[in-house]
Amino acid sequence: MEKERNIDKLARYIMITACAAVILAFCWFFRDVIIYMLVAGVVALIGRPVMNLFNKIRIKGKTLPQWLYAILTIIIILAVFLSAVTLLVPVISGIAKDISMANIESAAMSVVSALKDLNIFLVETFPSLGPDFRIENVILGGLKDFTDITMFSSFFSSAASFVANFGIGLCAVVFISFFFIKDGNLFPNMIAAIVPDRHEKNARAAYADIEHLLSRYFLGLIVEMAGVAVIDFLGLMFIAKTGFNSAIGIAFVCGVMNIIPYVGPWLGGAIGTVLAVTMKYVCLDGSGLDVSFWVFVLILIGIFLASQIIDNYIFQPLVYSSSIRANVLEIFIVLLMAGHIGGIMGMLVAIPCYTVLRVIGIRFFGHVKFVRRLTGSPDPGQDNERQGQ
16 A cells, blocks of 8 residues: 555656646747736736726716726836837937947047056056057957947847847737736636635735735836936936936936846946946047046046945835835845846846745745745734734
């Protein structure tokens, strides 16, 4: 009997493993469709507050059809997205065009004097570089390679392919988002259909918690990106005097980089500093405060550092801690682990995935001591004792 039971267990484990392998293979084969559905889910989460606001509107005591509210919600989201793209793409393309048409050789004269002391220091510290070493030659050589016309032609051909694929994806996401927004119970019903009946109540409650937390997270992330971009724009425009186009283009890049938790603001600041210095000393368009090279660099670093401080102490605690109800240190450790496993992409999806796992742990494994301590959820036994008293 014992041998038969072991055989039954082994057969069950084999079946579970086989089912898991089939599911993973299915997800991999239809990964594009799954990505469209996930993006549509994010759009639905962002549009949920708008949908709730529409549902509060009464015309003679009645609400309009849900499909109409869903269409209006999608139109609002698309209008905001397309407005940002329409405003910023010409600015960013103008910056790229200015850099590509820059006179690299004449730009060298404007930075040689500023880099003279640095060259002397490097040659004395690293004699192997040789007495003729000039850091500006290395930088300008890299800029020549970067602005090579063949690279830009290759970029634009790739961009054309991207636009075609993006158009197909956008149509698919909009279509799927419409149904997710229109019927708020569609996704919970799909989940309820695949879980056992005894877990259906917990599954629906977990989905409601996940929807609420992720909706707050994604809206908070948008606010954080916009806030960092506005701070950088004001600093570049009115302190560094880089000009409107340069300021808004660089600020947009820094805001987008903020999607990457913790690391993003530093990368955005570094990229913004390089772009601003390039626009002033390479493009020679006259934009930028009339100060020496190093003072201008320090001003740029100060602007991005101030933005980073505001982001760390105001925006990020609001988004990463308050919105998903997790400790800041807990989120930081999760991000480090995700970055080690999946790099930048891992950090991008770490917080939403951790939020989902956290809610599932609270709802389904709240009786486990480790889960209770990690999530800060109350002990069911203590609650029962208090109710008995």
